[in-house]
Amino acid sequence: MKYKGQVTIKDLAKELGIAPSTVSKALKNHPDISESTRLKVNELARKYKYYPNPIALSLRSAKSKIIGLVIPQIVHHFFSSVVSGIEDVAYDAGYNVMIYQSNESFNREVMACENLVSSRVEGILISSSKETRNFDHINRILDNGIPVVMYDRVFDEIKTDKVTVDDFEGAYKAVCHLASTGCKRIAHLAGPPGLRITDLRKSGYLEALKDNKLKTDRDLIVYCDNFKQSLIRTKQLMNLPEPPDAIFTVNDLTATGVMKTLHEMGLRVPMDVSLVGFSNSLISQVTNPTLTTVNQHGYQMGQTAIQLLLDRLMNTQSSVPFIHQVIKTDLILRDSTKSSLARRN
Amino acid sequence: MKYKGQVTIKDLAKELGIAPSTVSKALKNHPDISESTRLKVNELARKYKYYPNPIALSLRSAKSKIIGLVIPQIVHHFFSSVVSGIEDVAYDAGYNVMIYQSNESFNREVMACENLVSSRVEGILISSSKETRNFDHINRILDNGIPVVMYDRVFDEIKTDKVTVDDFEGAYKAVCHLASTGCKRIAHLAGPPGLRITDLRKSGYLEALKDNKLKTDRDLIVYCDNFKQSLIRTKQLMNLPEPPDAIFTVNDLTATGVMKTLHEMGLRVPMDVSLVGFSNSLISQVTNPTLTTVNQHGYQMGQTAIQLLLDRLMNTQSSVPFIHQVIKTDLILRDSTKSSLARRN
DNA sequence: CTGAAAGCGCTAACAT
């Protein structure tokens, strides 16, 4: 049991009666160290379980080998998948991940950025809180020369690499599928107006209606992106003079609320009303019926985001133009929609 | 825009024509610095946005101000709640959190521990993977003089502080509630045998049966802790000559599978069969009917775990005996069980 | 009241 803190190069050097720099070189198999001392050193290092002190290394190299991660809410399946993707790639590349949740609070997001900068992380991955409308904190990171990659919730105003999901395409596919199963009056429960993902998903929805020659009806577009509200909104929708025969929601949780309400109203899914969510979260697999939804590929988004950052970290000359990578979506067909031609899962 | 890396004490000192050590003292309002230089220094520091370099501080103080966190799977609601609890307390105490997922793999858990140790974290919070049966990696952390707190998945063999939920009590309460609503044949879907939480929850179940004068029936205890299996097991249970009138599952996801199967069999919840889960995960609030479940208080567990660690970090003299803190559970009454006396939510 | 020096652990020039 050695409690004396950890063994240092100096300790090894003293024990062997040689200079610390020799030990250092021997440890990394530097060519101009003799075979014999190299062996001696490595053996002793193993014996004493020598680990290089990363803090000393960081100080010298001015590289912390730490990536900062700012995430809205880790409890959401999509975001935790993103974290997994980030982690896996980061560790393979020898980076550690320091994590901060904003909990959808702008102030916490700002604080997280400041802490991360002052922790000297080498780069930051960030997805903004729903509240965020001002970007000074992000520009401040950039001013410090620290590269940033934004993922999922991104803003055109900020000059960084970005990764998003193809929200437009996802929505488009979802609604086309509904149309192909014979639905004529397709409603959309959308996210908060002004948010990129809201707008893109709504556009995809509208485009799909047009391409399928279905007329759009303002009454069928409702801003509602959470479970609680959806209980009310669904009832209102279904009580319209001409109620919808399908509903496309901006996320799975909202779809769950819709489903619950439809059941309570005695309506069957998908026979009376078809339903499509967005995210392919765990929940979508356990509802009754299971939920057709758009797969956002969170894990892959995480991988892409960190890879973009690592690339930036390699190319110190920041001449490379910023990249906006868009992840393709899949429509996962389940039991909340009727069959068109093929059916799966 | 200064890209020259960050400003250092030396930079400030040079600009002011004084010594670095003076700047250092002025910055921390050391008593023997004159009012005037103190002001000058602080002003310049603000102007240049000076932040102390935490890496240099770490090297000097031999304290990284980083806590390591090893977690099985962040995608599970319970664990992500734990993370939130840890985060919030850690940051208030000025610590950063470095996170590693084991993804339920023993090897990854071991690697995580090693990386964390070599990253010189000041303490480690760990919940073991389902595979873990050997604890050398944890003892190695301890040998390095780094305090460990185990949470949720803990082992008696290891001498550390621990936090667990009162699994016995949670199960006991759940089953007593079922009994109080008139259920006579209560089945239990249990976790993998040999795991602490499995055994405790099963004991709670058995004890509750006994205290309510219900006879136990081996056929009603099935090892099944996931969605997929539950689809089969439920059918088998309900096809018994004397089928259960209530089912208590080891987690919410499993309960969801049970519910789905019951619906498909034309059985109503709770009129024909009552159902109680364990975790109070998001899912339990969106099933139809909503699921009565045991609240595990993940957030609080996280807070408790990190607090135990911080306490240990304060008391360097490790004379304090190890603490095993047990978090009380609540039964959350929802619509998958009948009403006894009072009903809520 | 202020400054010079030393050292945390490590490595890269630069000797020898």
Added chain:
DNA sequence: ATGTTAGCGCTTTCAG
């Protein structure tokens, strides 16, 4: 082939 020196940014004696 090995050793010496210096310095990454900071603080803490210890001298002035």
